[in-house]
Amino acid sequence: SAVISQKPSRDICQRGTSLTIQCQVDSQVTMMFWYRQQPGQSLTLIATANQGSEATYESGFVIDKFPISRPNLTFSTLTVSNMSPEDSSIYLCSVAEALLANYGYTFGSGTRLTVV
Amino acid sequence: AQSVTQLDSHVSVSEGTPVLLRCNYSSSYSPSLFWYVQHPNKGLQLLLKYTSAATLVKGINGFEAEFKKSETSFHLTKPSAHMSDAAEYFCVVSDRGDYKLSFGAGTTVTVRA
Numbered sequence: 617s618a619v620i621s622q623k624p625s626r627d628i629c630q631r632g633t634s635l636t637i638q639c640q641v642d643s644q645v646t647m648m649f650w651y652r653q654q655p656g657q658s659l660t661l662i663a664t665a666n667q668g669s670e671a672t673y674e675s676g677f678v679i680d681k682f683p684i685s686r687p688n689l690t691f692s693t694l695t696v697s698n699m700s701p702e703d704s705s706i707y708l709c710s711v712a713e714a715l716l717a718n719y720g721y722t723f724g725s726g727t728r729l730t731v732v
Numbered sequence: 733a734q735s736v737t738q739l740d741s742h743v744s745v746s747e748g749t750p751v752l753l754r755c756n757y758s759s760s761y762s763p764s765l766f767w768y769v770q771h772p773n774k775g776l777q778l779l780l781k782y783t784s785a786a787t788l789v790k791g792i793n794g795f796e797a798e799f800k801k802s803e804t805s806f807h808l809t810k811p812s813a814h815m816s817d818a819a820e821y822f823c824v825v826s827d828r829g830d831y832k833l834s835f836g837a838g839t840t841v842t843v844r845a
Contacts, residue, residue: 647831658822659776659835708776712831718783719764719831725775 618643618711622724629699629731636695637727639709644689647712650682653726654705662707665692699731734759734827738836745813746844753808753839755823765806766824766833767797776822782806793817818843 619642629635639648648665663671663684671684686692696703709724739754757763767779780791787799797808806823823836 649832658838659833661832661834664832710833719826720781721766721778721826721833723776 617720618645618713618722620709620711620722620724622709622727624727625725626728627730629729631700631731633699634695634697635699635729636693637707637709639692639694639724641690641711643713645711645713646689648686648692649710649712650684650692650694651708651710651723652705653708659708662694665694665709696729699729701731704729704731734763734825734832734834736823736825736834736836738821738823738839740839741837742840742842744842744844747815748812751808751810751813751817751841753821753823753841755806755808755836756804757806757823757825758804759825759827761827761829764826765797765799766826767791767795767806767808768822768824769819770822770838771819779808779821813841813843815843815845817841 621640623638650662651659652662653659661674662677662682663673665671665684665686667686667689681697683695706726706728708726712719712721735758737756745751765782768776769779770776779795780789782789782799790796795810797806799806821839824833826833
């Protein structure tokens with residue numbers, strides 16, 4: 617299965633600034649996703665990162681706040697823009713791969729973001 | 733649309749006793765179902781997955797789950813809890829139509845010595 621390198625692993629940022637999170641995969645994958653895990657909560661899908669086109673955002677998430685790039689099939693970035701303390705969360709990327717007749721999912725180790 | 737309901741937010745068991753974590757799902761298509769575990773300050777680890785093969789799925793660390801379509805359930809069990817099983821457990825569903833994952837709210841498992 618794919619191996620994902622996500623960075624940074626953690627950061628403390630000032631409110632009003634932006635942070636870009638990188639996700640590098642060791643193989644070409646079509647489907648890549650970004651999730652948010654707020655403190656003590658479950659994971660919520662932010663968007664599907666589409667290679668060569670604009671990301672597809674879930675309800676409650678907008679491109680201006682969470683711009684996503686997907687320049688090729690092995691790399692994606694998520695930017696958290698104009699941060700506020702409410703953005704303090706763990707952000708994870710994930711990929712879906714075809715495995716024989718089914719699909720498997722791999723997650724990055726996450727970026728723990730604290731906004732002060 | 734797909735969704736998952738984990739029926740217990742917290743489960744406490746004694747070491748050596750059985751563990752049962754309950755999960756109900758809804759899905760418009762033939763679903764894939766997963767159980768993930770997250771230890772404190774650690775990443776997500778896949779315990780097991782159901783993808784339309786055998787309805788009884790065996791996973792890592794002695795965990796297993798049974799897919800029951802008539803009950804739309806995918807409960808996770810382990811016959812004998814270990815202290816290392818203390819963690820957060822997530823039931824997850826994916827409609828094979830779009831491959832997006834929907835996570836349940838999670839069940840916190842504590843294991844008493």
